[in-house]
Amino acid sequence: MNPTAAGPVTGPAPDRSRPVPFFTQAASFEEAWPDIRARVTEVIDDGKYSHGRQVGRWEEALAEWTGARHCVAVNSGTDALVLLLRACGLEPGDEVVVPAFSFFATASSVVLAGGRPVFADIDPVTYTLDPASAADAVTARTTMLMPVHLFCQLADMGALARVAERHGLTLVEDSAEAIGMRWNGVHAGLLGAGGVLSFFPTKTLGALGDAGAVLTDDPLIAERVAALRHHGRTARTLAHFPGISSATELNGVNSKMDDLQAAVLLGKLPRLAGAVRRRAALAAAYTERLRDVPGLLRLPTLAVREAATDAVFYVYLVEAERRDALAAFLADHGVGTETYYPVPLHLQPCFARLGYRRGRFPHAEAACERTLALPFHPDLTDADLDTVCGLVRRFFTGRAAA
Amino acid sequence: MTEAVTRGRTIPFFAPDLFEEDREVLLDLVRRTGTVAGQRFILGELTAALEEALRVTVDGAEVVACSSGTSGLTLILTAMGVGPGDEVVVPAYGCAPLGNTVANLGATPVFADIDPVTMVVDPAEVERAITPRTRAVMPAHMFSVMADMPAMREIARRHGVRLVEDSAVAQGGVLQGRPAGTWGEAGVFSFVQVKTFGTAGEGGAVVTHDAELARVVRGLRNHGQEGPRFVHQRVGINSRFDELQAAFQLHRLPGLAARLERRARIAAYYTERFAPLAERGIVPPPPGRDGRCYYVYSVLAEERDALERHLAAHGVASHVYYPLPLPHQPAFARFAPPGREWPHARAASRRQLALPVNPHLTDAEVEYVADTVCAFAAGGRAA
Numbered sequence: 001m002n003p004t005a006a007g008p009v010t011g012p013a014p015d016r017s018r019p020v021p022f023f024t025q026a027a028s029f030e031e032a033w034p035d036i037r038a039r040v041t042e043v044i045d046d047g048k049y050s051h052g053r054q055v056g057r058w059e060e061a062l063a064e065w066t067g068a069r070h071c072v073a074v075n076s077g078t079d080a081l082v083l084l085l086r087a088c089g090l091e092p093g094d095e096v097v098v099p100a101f102s103f104f105a106t107a108s109s110v111v112l113a114g115g116r117p118v119f120a121d122i123d124p125v126t127y128t129l130d131p132a133s134a135a136d137a138v139t140a141r142t143t144m145l146m147p148v149h150l151f152c153q154l155a156d157m158g159a160l161a162r163v164a165e166r167h168g169l170t171l172v173e174d175s176a177e178a179i180g181m182r183w184n185g186v187h188a189g190l191l192g193a194g195g196v197l198s199f200f201p202t203k204t205l206g207a208l209g210d211a212g213a214v215l216t217d218d219p220l221i222a223e224r225v226a227a228l229r230h231h232g233r234t235a236r237t238l239a240h241f242p243g244i245s246s247a248t249e250l251n252g253v254n255s256k257m258d259d260l261q262a263a264v265l266l267g268k269l270p271r272l273a274g275a276v277r278r279r280a281a282l283a284a285a286y287t288e289r290l291r292d293v294p295g296l297l298r299l300p301t302l303a304v305r306e307a308a309t310d311a312v313f314y315v316y317l318v319e320a321e322r323r324d325a326l327a328a329f330l331a332d333h334g335v336g337t338e339t340y341y342p343v344p345l346h347l348q349p350c351f352a353r354l355g356y357r358r359g360r361f362p363h364a365e366a367a368c369e370r371t372l373a374l375p376f377h378p379d380l381t382d383a384d385l386d387t388v389c390g391l392v393r394r395f396f397t398g399r400a401a402a
Numbered sequence: 403m404t405e406a407v408t409r410g411r412t413i414p415f416f417a418p419d420l421f422e423e424d425r426e427v428l429l430d431l432v433r434r435t436g437t438v439a440g441q442r443f444i445l446g447e448l449t450a451a452l453e454e455a456l457r458v459t460v461d462g463a464e465v466v467a468c469s470s471g472t473s474g475l476t477l478i479l480t481a482m483g484v485g486p487g488d489e490v491v492v493p494a495y496g497c498a499p500l501g502n503t504v505a506n507l508g509a510t511p512v513f514a515d516i517d518p519v520t521m522v523v524d525p526a527e528v529e530r531a532i533t534p535r536t537r538a539v540m541p542a543h544m545f546s547v548m549a550d551m552p553a554m555r556e557i558a559r560r561h562g563v564r565l566v567e568d569s570a571v572a573q574g575g576v577l578q579g580r581p582a583g584t585w586g587e588a589g590v591f592s593f594v595q596v597k598t599f600g601t602a603g604e605g606g607a608v609v610t611h612d613a614e615l616a617r618v619v620r621g622l623r624n625h626g627q628e629g630p631r632f633v634h635q636r637v638g639i640n641s642r643f644d645e646l647q648a649a650f651q652l653h654r655l656p657g658l659a660a661r662l663e664r665r666a667r668i669a670a671y672y673t674e675r676f677a678p679l680a681e682r683g684i685v686p687p688p689p690g691r692d693g694r695c696y697y698v699y700s701v702l703a704e705e706r707d708a709l710e711r712h713l714a715a716h717g718v719a720s721h722v723y724y725p726l727p728l729p730h731q732p733a734f735a736r737f738a739p740p741g742r743e744w745p746h747a748r749a750a751s752r753r754q755l756a757l758p759v760n761p762h763l764t765d766a767e768v769e770y771v772a773d774t775v776c777a778f779a780a781g782g783r784a785a
Contacts, residue, residue, distance in 0.1 A: 021441070023441060024441045025436070025441065026436065026437040026438070026439070026441060029436035029437055030433075030436070030437050033433060033436070036432070036433075036436070037429060037432075037433070040428070040429055040432050041429070044421065044422075044425050044428060044429075046418065047417070047418025047419060047420065047421075048416075048418070048595075049421075049595045049601075049602045049603045050594065050595070050603050050604045075469055075470075075604065075640070076469075076640040076642075077640075078625070078639070078640035079640060092508070104625050104626075104632070104634050105625065105640070108625060108626070108634070108637050108638070108639075111637045112637065112639060114508070200443075201441070201443040208432065208435050208436055208443055208644070208646050209443050209444055209644030209645070209646055209647070210444060210469065210640060210642055210644065231472070231497075231498040231499065231502060232498060232502060232733045233498070241415075241416040241596075242415075242416075242721060244723075245721070245722055245723060245724070245725055247725075247726055247731045247732060247733075248498040248501070248502070248728075248731045248732070248733040248734065249731075249732045249733055250732075250733050251501070251502045251505040251506050251733050252498070252502060252733075253472060253473070253476075253502065253506065254469075254470040254471075254472035254473060254499065254604070256470075256604055258602075258603035258604055258644070258647075259603070260432060260602060260603055260646065261603070263432075264432070264436070339632070340632075341632050342630075342632050342633070343632060343633055348633070348634045349633065349634065349635050350626055350634045350635060350636050350637050
């Protein structure tokens with residue numbers, strides 16, 4: 001069979017000698033192990049395994065790293081969003097404008113906090129909330145605007161802040177993916193009332209299980225989140241078991257962070273700046289190898305904003321013709337990928353009752369059909385990049401190199 | 403018995419050395435989780451293995467691991483469709499999640515008073531609290547006593563309401579041959595470190611014989627994904643279980659029976675020593691093993707605060723769990739009808755005191771704790 005750009009590709013037997021997983025941090029974890037081991041030992045010596053001293057130290061270290069006045073550690077990025085929205089005063093029935101293209105928690109957090117998500121389209125280049133579409137979505141019941149910083153860069157926070165101000169909306173950030181991203185030197189999550197971080201293991205800074213945090217400069221929001229994560233108790237509970245007796249002031253939840261996860265994060269933190277630089281180099285190397293591959297419709301493109309911004313490559317995402325066939329081809333050759341995200345939020349089955357139809361948000365819908373995340377992780381080598389890029393090129397051209 | 407037992411140290415209530423013997427195992431598991439091929443961190447093979455291993459402890463019921471006992475209750479109530487306009491009858495005395503999990507779904511917790519001695523919810527009070535809006539009843543096992551589950555099942559059946567068993571504290575307890583967690587349509591376990599099957603972090607499980615309920619809970623715990631990833635059938639939550647904790651729990655499971663037995667023996671010893679103290683104002687929980695769990699050993703003391711001070715002065719830490727009934731706490735004030743009283747809950751809040759019962763206590767320490775309580779009852783107050 002003659003491989004063409006339009007048909008399935010066959011050719012020489014694939015080289016399966018070194019598969020490229022979508023994600024691994026095994027080697028970099030091993031490198032950080034002496035530091036992590038020291039922290040885990042502290043946890044065992046202390047004897048409190050959740051909401052303990054190590055979690056307190058992590059909150060302080062994270063505040064210092066991000067510049068946030070307050071960091072509140074919780075069980076996941078999703079919980080962080082729910083508690084942030086509640087702490088910012090979301091009332092039952094309030095609408096929150098969110099992008100139609102994001103991880104599910106962007107919308108579910110609004111529902112779980114008692115509100116109603118209202119969707120808006122994205123900018124097709126950066127995949128982040130389009131300010132004009134967001135402004136169109138605002139109604140009399142809208143109280144908050146929650147942009148998302150996806151994959152490698154911030155949303156257009158200048159324009160979105162103006163939309164929020166014009167309509168009197170509280171600006172909160174789904175900055176779960178955005179550690180290290182800055183706008184005019186200000187860390188993601190601190191550009192409005194507050195933001196979040198997820199430390200799910202695959203994140204730029206990952207723990208070994210679920211963990212997250214709320215970032216804010218507002219002491220009242222921080223206090224409310226801190227109470228809500230511990231069943232609504234406002235008295236001291238961190239590193240203080242007897243505090244479980246104190247009165248419940250708010251209808252809180254259990255979203256305490258594990259000290260073992262805090263230990264891993266503290267052990268990894270000294271290497272974070274280097275990891276961010278390494279990710280930038282990897283992204284540049286991907287782009288260098290892929291820029292002239294036919295069939296790739298878009299490579300990550302950093303937008304020029306009105307302020308200086310720091311991008312951080314968490315995910316390397318391309319848009320491709322025949323995306324699913326490309327993913328299957330790569331999988332057959334031992335290369336892992338992810339489809340972020342196959343279904344836009346407004347068309348999720350659980351939101352059918354909100355009444356959105358296909359075609360309403362064309363950029364979000366197009367992104368769901370075309371985007372594919374390539375292997376991107378701290379252990380990725382130049383040889384891995386060559387493997388992945390060679391296969392992508394072969395899929396579209398039938399040849400391994402230009 | 404003398405104070406030499408404590409060698410100047412306080413016998414802790416929240417023991418800091420729970421996993422001292424597991425130190426090297428835990429370090430190894432953290433390293434292995436970080437470096438393992440496959441890099442699976444949540445809801446993987448180890449979580450599935452733990453769920454399977456626990457099934458045999460609950461008569462083959464399904465076990466769905468989740469992020470905490472509290473979120474387990476939320477998962478069950480959500481799966482049952484509890485929401486705005488619904489009422490759920492809960493004990494007036496107990497831990498905050500009893501009220502919070504209901505309130506956070508937009509439903510109304512209706513508080514029922516407790517039995518004055520066992521401190522579990524009084525079936526007659528539960529029945530009295532049922533209205534046409536009642537969607538479920540949610541009794542809780544308390545300290546070392548399981549709620550009257552046969553009566554709760556009968557009430558739920560008679561009124562056609564759902565039965566949720568807050569068995570967060572009762573893993574290992576058995577009532578009339580039936581394990582805690584399996585009396586309700588669904589129950590929960592909490593694995594927070596101080597519980598009978600505590601782990602080195604947060605965790606919990608939903609237990610149910612209802613296969614459909616288990617299926618829905620499995621989806622809800624991971625963002626409502628019931629089939630393909632990134633497709634969400636329901637607005638689920640993030641209440642997943644870490645592989646690291648699953649590995650540690652699988653390591654600890656073989657020792658659970660012995661730890662439960664040690665707790666039961668310490669409790670039996672205390673109760674034997676304290677039974678004669680009733681007329682002196684210290685009432686131990688009932689003797690016996692049926693319907694009992696030994697998460698926390700609580701006495702009721704007329705002069706509770708003085709007893710607590712006496713114990714502290716003699717090197718024994720104790721703990722007052724719930725100084726206020728739930729409806730008297732600010733978060734639940736709006737669910738407390740004006741003028742309504744829960745006298746037994748109020749009395750328990752004033753009298754309850756928990757003594758150390760963790761399985762690491764030595765016999766000498768246990769005897770010392772009992773001696774110190776008895777000395778207080780005999781009039782030997784702390785200076």
